[in-house]
Amino acid sequence: MYATSEPGGLAELLRTCGRLCARREELVALEAATVTEVGLAKGRQQLRPAVEGFIEQMQADAHRRNVGSYEALLSLIAREVVPTAGEVGLELGVKRSLPALDIFVRKPDGGRSDIYEDQGGALTNAVSTGLRLIAAVKSGRRKIVVFDETDCWIKPERVRSYLEVVHQTARELSLQTILISHHDPAFLPAGIPLARVEGLPDGEEGVRIENDPRRHVWADDEPGMRFIRMRNLQSHVDAVLHLCPGVTGVCGDNNLGKSIVNRALRAVFHGEGREGLVRDSGATEAVVEIGLEQGRVLRYVRRLKGNPIQSWTLLEADGSVHDGCDAGGRDVPSWVAEKVGVADDEHHFQRQKLPTFLLDRGPSERASVLSIGRESELIRVMQDLQKADVTADARTVREGERSVAALRERISRLASAEALETEASALRERAEAVRTEGEILRGMEEDLAALVATRARTAVRSAATAVYARLPDSGEADAALAALDDTAACAAAVRSMAAKRAQAAALRERARLLSALPNDLPALEDGSECETLVRDMLAARVRAYMTSVGAWVGGSLPEAPELQTAAEAAADLARLKLVREAAQAACGNLASVQAKLAENERACAAAIEALGGLCPTCGGGLGDAAHFLAHEIEDAA
Incomplete structure (x- = not known):
C-alpha cells in the first residue's frame, strides 16, 4: 500500500528549512535596520558641530534680545544710587557648552570693572536689587x-x-x-x-x-x-x-x-x-x-x-x-x-545680612538664573538633548557596528538554508509526483485484480460449459443412472455371493463328513455285546463327526457324550440322519446359490461393459465386481 502523506523526515526538513529561512529574513531585516540606524547616527555625528553651533547661536540671539533691557535697568538703578557709576554691562558667553554670564561696569576708557570685587557696597547692593527683580520675574x-x-x-x-x-x-x-x-x-x-x-x-x-x-x-x-x-x-x-x-x-x-x-x-x-x-x-x-x-x-x-x-x-x-x-x-x-x-531658591526673599545676589556666583550660575526666561530654558533643554543624542549616537555606532558584524556572520551561516529549502521543495514535488504515480499504480493493480478475477470466473464458466457439453444427453443420463443402479445391485449381489460361497463351503464339508457314514444300521445279534459294540462305534463316529464339524466351523467341539444305552444311540443316529438330510438340502441350496452367483457375475460384467470399464465413483478401471466391494469396505472404514 502506498503512502498518502509526506515522509516524516522530509516534512521535518521542510519545517526546519522554513524556520531557518524565516530567521534569516529576520536577521537580514534586523541588519538593514541596524545599518540604517548606524548610518543615521554617523550622519548626526557629522552634523554635530553644525547643530551645536546653531544651538549656541540661538542662545546668543536669545540673550542678546534681552541683555539690552537688562543692562538699561541695572544701569538705571546703579546711577540712582551712585550717580558717577558707569554703565552696567552684561556679556554672554559659553563655557563647557553652557551659557556663562559676566556682569561688569564699563569704564570711561573702555575697560571693565568687576562689580563684586572692585566696586563699593552701595553699587553692589543696587545691582543686586535689579538682578533679584529680573530673576523673580524670569523664574x-x-x-x-x-x-x-x-x-x-x-x-x-x-x-x-x-x-x-x-x-x-x-x-x-x-x-x-x-x-x-x-x-x-x-x-x-x-x-x-x-x-x-x-x-x-x-x-x-x-x-x-x-x-x-x-x-x-x-x-x-x-x-x-x-x-x-x-x-x-x-x-x-x-x-x-x-x-x-x-x-x-x-x-x-x-x-x-x-x-x-x-x-x-x-x-x-x-x-x-x-x-x-x-x-x-x-x-x-x-x-x-x-x-x-x-x-x-x-x-x-x-x-x-x-x-x-x-x-x-x-x-x-x-x-x-x-x-x-x-x-x-x-x-x-x-x-x-x-x-x-x-x-x-534665593530669587524671592533676600537675607538682611546677605543682600548680594548673583554677583558672588559663577558666570554659569548667573546665566542659569537669568537665563532669559523660558526661551533660554528651552535652549538649555535642547543642549541637554543634544548631549544625550551625541552620547547615544556614539553608543549606537559602536554597538551597532558590532551587531552588524555579528548579524552578517549569522546570516552567512544561514545562507545555505535557502538552497536547502529549494532542494527540499523539489523533493516534495518529486514525492508528490511519486505519490500520484503510486495512486495510479494502485488503481491499475486494483483493475488488474478485477480483471484476473473476471478471467478466472470466465475460465470456470468456460470449463463448466465444456464439461456440460461433454455430459450425455437425457437418454444417456438415464442409462447411466440405471447402470449405477445396476452397479449397486451388483455390489449387493457380490456381497450375497460371498456369503453364499462361505455357506456352501461349510455345507460341502459337512456333506463330506456325512458321506462317510453307513446308510443302514447294523443288526444287533448279542444284545449286550452288540450294544457295547454299537455304542463304541457310534461313539467313534460321533467323535469323528464332531471333529470334522469342529474343523468346518473353525473351532473345537466338546467331546461327544458316551452312549449309555441303545435307545440313546438310536436317538443319536436319528438325529444324525436329520443332520444329513439337512446337509443334502444345503447342497441343493448351494447349487441354486451358485446359479444365482453366476447370474450376478454376468449382470456385473454387463454393467461394467455399459460403464465403459470405468468406475463411476473413482474413475478407475473396473476389473471385476471386487472393485465395488473394495469401495464398500472403504466407505465402511
Whole structure:
C-alpha cells in the first residue's frame, strides 16, 4: 500500500528549512535596520558641530534680545544710587557648552570693572536689587520679592531715588514687592501702602503692625498674597501684615521686628524654622499663615517639641485641607512650590545680612538664573538633548557596528538554508509526483485484480460449459443412472455371493463328513455285546463327526457324550440322519446359490461393459465386481 502523506523526515526538513529561512529574513531585516540606524547616527555625528553651533547661536540671539533691557535697568538703578557709576554691562558667553554670564561696569576708557570685587557696597547692593527683580520675574513662578533693608548701604539723600526706581520697576513688571526699611517713611515713594511696626518686643503684647488704612480689596482669583499672619513668632504675639498687588512698605525703628516678616517667609518656603523663632514668653509653637487666592490659607507651624517639629497645611476657605496638602518634617513639601508657586531658591526673599545676589556666583550660575526666561530654558533643554543624542549616537555606532558584524556572520551561516529549502521543495514535488504515480499504480493493480478475477470466473464458466457439453444427453443420463443402479445391485449381489460361497463351503464339508457314514444300521445279534459294540462305534463316529464339524466351523467341539444305552444311540443316529438330510438340502441350496452367483457375475460384467470399464465413483478401471466391494469396505472404514 502506498503512502498518502509526506515522509516524516522530509516534512521535518521542510519545517526546519522554513524556520531557518524565516530567521534569516529576520536577521537580514534586523541588519538593514541596524545599518540604517548606524548610518543615521554617523550622519548626526557629522552634523554635530553644525547643530551645536546653531544651538549656541540661538542662545546668543536669545540673550542678546534681552541683555539690552537688562543692562538699561541695572544701569538705571546703579546711577540712582551712585550717580558717577558707569554703565552696567552684561556679556554672554559659553563655557563647557553652557551659557556663562559676566556682569561688569564699563569704564570711561573702555575697560571693565568687576562689580563684586572692585566696586563699593552701595553699587553692589543696587545691582543686586535689579538682578533679584529680573530673576523673580524670569523664574516662571509666583511674582513676589522681599527687600530687607537693602537701602542701608545707600546715602540718605539717594534712598528716595533708589526706592522710587524699585517701585517703578516692580509696577512695570507686575511684581508683588515688600520693602522693609528703617528709614523715615518720608523717604518712601508716594502712594505706597505703608505698614508701621510699633510696640515693645519684650512686652506682654509684643509688637503690633499698624497697616495702611487704604487696604486693597482682593478679588478671589486675583493673583497675589493677601496677608501674612504671625503668632508667637519672636516679637509678634499675633500680628497681621496686609499686602497689596504692588509694593507694600514696612517701616519702623531698629530692632522692633520688621525683618521677622522676611524670616517668616523664609521659614515657610525655605524650611528655615529655627527654634529661636518661637516667642520666649512660654509659647510652645510659632504659627505663620499666608492668605492666598480663592480664600485658601497656607499654615506653617514650628514646634519646640514633638514630631514633627515643622508642619505645612494648605487650607480651603471653609477650613478643610486642600487635596491632601498636609505634611511635616524638616524639608519643605514639594506640593508647596506646586500649589503656592514659591520654590526653595534665593530669587524671592533676600537675607538682611546677605543682600548680594548673583554677583558672588559663577558666570554659569548667573546665566542659569537669568537665563532669559523660558526661551533660554528651552535652549538649555535642547543642549541637554543634544548631549544625550551625541552620547547615544556614539553608543549606537559602536554597538551597532558590532551587531552588524555579528548579524552578517549569522546570516552567512544561514545562507545555505535557502538552497536547502529549494532542494527540499523539489523533493516534495518529486514525492508528490511519486505519490500520484503510486495512486495510479494502485488503481491499475486494483483493475488488474478485477480483471484476473473476471478471467478466472470466465475460465470456470468456460470449463463448466465444456464439461456440460461433454455430459450425455437425457437418454444417456438415464442409462447411466440405471447402470449405477445396476452397479449397486451388483455390489449387493457380490456381497450375497460371498456369503453364499462361505455357506456352501461349510455345507460341502459337512456333506463330506456325512458321506462317510453307513446308510443302514447294523443288526444287533448279542444284545449286550452288540450294544457295547454299537455304542463304541457310534461313539467313534460321533467323535469323528464332531471333529470334522469342529474343523468346518473353525473351532473345537466338546467331546461327544458316551452312549449309555441303545435307545440313546438310536436317538443319536436319528438325529444324525436329520443332520444329513439337512446337509443334502444345503447342497441343493448351494447349487441354486451358485446359479444365482453366476447370474450376478454376468449382470456385473454387463454393467461394467455399459460403464465403459470405468468406475463411476473413482474413475478407475473396473476389473471385476471386487472393485465395488473394495469401495464398500472403504466407505465402511
